[in-house]
Amino acid sequence: xETEKWLLLRRDQVEEILEKYLPAEEGDAATLLSAMxxxxxxxxxxxxxxxxxxxxxxxxxxxxxxxxxAAALECIHSYSLVHDDLPAMDDDMLRRGKPTTHAVYGExxxxxxxxxxxxxxxxxxxxxxxxxxxxxLPGGIRAFSILxxxxxxxxxxxxxxxxxxxEGKEEIxxxxxxxxxxxxxxxxxxxxxxxxxxxxxxxxxxxxxxxECGYALGRAFQIRDDILDVTGSEEVLGKPIGSDxxxxxxxxxxMHGIEKAQEEVRFQTEYAKSLVDKMPGDxxxxxxxxxxxxxxxx
Amino acid sequence: xETEKWLLLRRDQVEEILEKYLPAEEGDAATLLSAMxxxxxxxxxxxxxxxxxxxxxxxxxxxxxxxxxAAALECIHSYSLVHDDLPAMDDDMLRRGKPTTHAVYGExxxxxxxxxxxxxxxxxxxxxxxxxxxxxLPGGIRAFSILxxxxxxxxxxxxxxxxxxxEGKEEIxxxxxxxxxxxxxxxxxxxxxxxxxxxxxxxxxxxxxxxECGYALGRAFQIRDDILDVTGSEEVLGKPIGSDxxxxxxxxxxMHGIEKAQEEVRFQTEYAKSLVDKMPGDxxxxxxxxxxxxxxxx
Numbered sequence: 001x002e003t004e005k006w007l008l009l010r011r012d013q014v015e016e017i018l019e020k021y022l023p024a025e026e027g028d029a030a031t032l033l034s035a036m037x038x039x040x041x042x043x044x045x046x047x048x049x050x051x052x053x054x055x056x057x058x059x060x061x062x063x064x065x066x067x068x069x070a071a072a073l074e075c076i077h078s079y080s081l082v083h084d085d086l087p088a089m090d091d092d093m094l095r096r097g098k099p100t101t102h103a104v105y106g107e108x109x110x111x112x113x114x115x116x117x118x119x120x121x122x123x124x125x126x127x128x129x130x131x132x133x134x135x136x137l138p139g140g141i142r143a144f145s146i147l148x149x150x151x152x153x154x155x156x157x158x159x160x161x162x163x164x165x166x167e168g169k170e171e172i173x174x175x176x177x178x179x180x181x182x183x184x185x186x187x188x189x190x191x192x193x194x195x196x197x198x199x200x201x202x203x204x205x206x207x208x209x210x211x212e213c214g215y216a217l218g219r220a221f222q223i224r225d226d227i228l229d230v231t232g233s234e235e236v237l238g239k240p241i242g243s244d245x246x247x248x249x250x251x252x253x254x255m256h257g258i259e260k261a262q263e264e265v266r267f268q269t270e271y272a273k274s275l276v277d278k279m280p281g282d283x284x285x286x287x288x289x290x291x292x293x294x295x296x297x298x
Numbered sequence: 299x300e301t302e303k304w305l306l307l308r309r310d311q312v313e314e315i316l317e318k319y320l321p322a323e324e325g326d327a328a329t330l331l332s333a334m335x336x337x338x339x340x341x342x343x344x345x346x347x348x349x350x351x352x353x354x355x356x357x358x359x360x361x362x363x364x365x366x367x368a369a370a371l372e373c374i375h376s377y378s379l380v381h382d383d384l385p386a387m388d389d390d391m392l393r394r395g396k397p398t399t400h401a402v403y404g405e406x407x408x409x410x411x412x413x414x415x416x417x418x419x420x421x422x423x424x425x426x427x428x429x430x431x432x433x434x435l436p437g438g439i440r441a442f443s444i445l446x447x448x449x450x451x452x453x454x455x456x457x458x459x460x461x462x463x464x465e466g467k468e469e470i471x472x473x474x475x476x477x478x479x480x481x482x483x484x485x486x487x488x489x490x491x492x493x494x495x496x497x498x499x500x501x502x503x504x505x506x507x508x509x510e511c512g513y514a515l516g517r518a519f520q521i522r523d524d525i526l527d528v529t530g531s532e533e534v535l536g537k538p539i540g541s542d543x544x545x546x547x548x549x550x551x552x553m554h555g556i557e558k559a560q561e562e563v564r565f566q567t568e569y570a571k572s573l574v575d576k577m578p579g580d581x582x583x584x585x586x587x588x589x590x591x592x593x594x595x596x
Contacts, residue, residue, distance in 0.1 A: 028477045029456030031463060036451065083413060088385075088405035107386035108462050111409065112455055115381060118413060119450040122420045126443040129427075145424040152417040153334065157410055158327030164406050165329060179326045 003292040006285050007045075013053070014046040014070065021071035021124055035105040035113035036120065040078045042098050047221075047293070048188060049074045052196040054289075055210055058281040061200025065136055068128035069143050069195055072121035076151050077188060079117035084160070086110055090247065097238030122148070135201075142198040142207070150191035159184025168248040177252055182215060185222040190214030206279075213275035220268035220294040223261050226251040228297070230258065236297055269294040301590040304583050305343075311351070312344040312368065319369035319422055333403040333411035334418065338376045340396050345519075345591070346486060347372045350494040352587075353508055356579040359498025363434050366426035367441050367493055370419035374449050375486060377415035382458070384408055388545065392537055420446070433499075440496040440505070448489035457482025466546040475550055480513060483520040488512030504577075511573035518566035518592040521559050524549040526595070528556065534595055567592040 018040060025033040049070035056066040085092040085100040086107065093103045102110025125144050132140045149155055163180050166172050193214035197207045228237060229244045230253055244251050253261045272290050276283050316338060323331040347368035354364040383390040383398040384405065391401045400408025423442050430438045447453055461478050464470050491512035495505045527542045528551055542549050551559045570588050574581050 023451060027452075027456070028474065029451055029459040029481075032451055032456060032459035079413075083409055086409060088409060109459070111381055111384060111386060112459055112462070115377075115412070115416060116451040116455045118416055119446060119455060122442075123446040123450050126439070126446045129439050130443055141424070141427050144420075145428055148417060148421040148424045152421050153321060153327055153330055153414040154325075157414045157417060158325070158330060161327040161330035161407070161410055164410070176326065183327075 003285070003288045007050070007289070007292070010050045010053070011046045014049045014074070017049070017067045017071050018074060021068065023120065031105070031109060032112055032116055035101055035109050036116045038104060039082045039101045039113055039117060040075060042078075042101075043096050044077075046074060048077055048192040050289075051189065051192040051214070052199075054286055055193050055196030055279075056200045057196075058279050058283060058286070059197050059200035059202040059206065060281070061139075061196070061202075062136075065128075065132070065140070066196060066199045068124050069140075069147070069199060072124040072128075073147060073188070073192055073195065075117045075121040075124070076147070076156075079114040079121075080151075080156060080160075080188075082110055082114040082117065086114075089160075089164070090243075092239075092243075094239055118151075121151075136199070139199045139201045143195040146191050146195050146198060146207075146211075150187040155183050155187030155191070159187065163249070166250045169250065172250040172255070174255070177250060177255060180250070181219050181222050181252070185225075186215040186218030189218035189221065193217075209275055209278060213272050216268045216272040216275070217290055217293070220265045220272065220290075223252045223265050223268075224294050224296065226253040227258060227261050227265070229253075232297065265294050301583070301586045305348070305587070305590070308348045308351070309344045312347045312372070315347070315365045315369050316372060319366065321418065329403065329407060330410055330414055333399055333407050334414045336402065337380045337399045337411055337415060338373060340376075340399075341394050342375075344372060346375055346490040348587075349487065349490040349512070350497075352584055353491050353494030353577075354498045355494075356577050356581060356584070357495050357498030357500040357504065358579070359437075359494070359500075360434070363426075363430070363438070364494060364497045366422050367438075367445070367497060370422040370426075371445060371486070371490055371493065373415045373419040373422070374445070374454075377412040377419075378449075378454060378458075378486075380408055380412040380415065384412075387458075387462070388541075390537075390541075394537070416449075419449075434497070437497045437499045441493040444489050444493050444496060444505075444509075448485040453481050453485030453489075457485065461547070464548045467548065470548040470553070472553070475548055475553060478548070479517050479520050479550070483523075484513040484516035487516035487519065491515075507573055507576060511570050514566045514570040514573070515588055515591070518563045518570065518588075521550045521563050521566075522592050522594065524551040525556060525559050525563070527551075530595065563592050 022037050022040060023033050025037060052070045052073055053066050082101045084090050085095060086102055092100055101113050129140050159180050163184055166176060190211040194207045194211040197210040229241055232241050234241050269290055273287050276286050320335050320338060321331050350368045350371055351364050380399045382388050383393060384400055390398055399411050427438050457478050461482055464474060488509040492505045492509040495508040527539055530539050532539050567588050571585050574584050
């Protein structure tokens, strides 16, 4: 498959970037560094860094400028999974078919490894800004602003808070589900696309469009995730299915059923693709990626 | 007491800065924002932001430029306490005489509030860099680098990892205790002093001297803390004493006794003051502050 091949190539590129930026596991705190690296190396689609690099490329930016931000973004995504899996949160022992970080390193080290990765993301960005050519520094600072906002209380962490508070509640409004999807999943995917655009020193309206596209894709991606939690295969997913229902998680699927959920995935994917059509350069792979992601089985 | 009065004035100044930067508790994630603010408002000496502002003043920098970094630094200090107090870590229900964050908001929200504060610190810095005058921007980026390094796996979080791993061990080397003190407490206090210096656009050697001074002060401060955990008054401290011994925490006091510990506090304080003597401007309050802090009863 064309898109699958392209994705694998891009994933390899991201893995190389990550290996360049991950810390050496030495010194007194070697256990912590090992737990941090374990969390990042546990794998995944590397969707967010791939999107960041692709948007930067579309807008004529440099891969060298974008690489540290791609690594930082993936560190933040990884930390969010490590803390999400903690006993006090979702209490998951398995992710992508592998033991979760706290399952291997213990709960205290799981908390610290998550903290360490979140902090390390900004360490990477601080290093990048220190070395940046003045001609692209404004884009770097813009990308730093976008990421710090998207990852925080007004983005991803805020979405996690609402998600936790909604668990087990009898009645959840459409608005609250939208807010969870928008912030918990959407914000970081939107930030991937808008950061890539900002790092290419594109105009504000291009940055905003990239973010809007990312929010639509994020929504489609998350609803597809919820559908797979009902209809997917444990073997293919590498994690138990039915966890949303067991954890009384409010989802679009639980509220509207599989059929309407699939319809919403299609609608959001088409909307995202209509925004991609307004982007410059060869957008064929990005369009194909959106279809691929929102029709995926894992 | 002169120094106490000066400290109270400076503390008021920091409280004002913090109130300016703390997020409004509104929107869907209001609980999270409330937990974050609760953690920061729980009080404390505000030592780190006071040091940052004072060093920036000594080197002729602007308070307006330093303020957001002072707020960010205190957010990071606060988050570290919130996560330190979690059940999987030190499991403390009381700090400074008040219920800890997870005791009030629950464990999941305690984890998220800590994450939120760590992230928010960098959100504040991203905003500051975005608005910064180009003439001081290099100092801002330098301060961002210093903080992200000091707070992370090669600084504070690394120190917490070593501290946790050392708990309950029969034999701990002097080198390991030094490493814990250097990273867990020293790094953030050193960063306070070197960030303030960097934000005033001082020379690299001044920034390095400020950091060295902060490490000495941090060591004196931490050993004094350990001494107070043995000899202090619960009423004055606002927390139970004897916790280090109960938790089998390795401390300088446990290894060398109270007398040698007091001697080390005096030695490090004098060394820190000798470095202050090399700093420009009116350093009288900073010298007095060091004596005050390392002779404190709370």
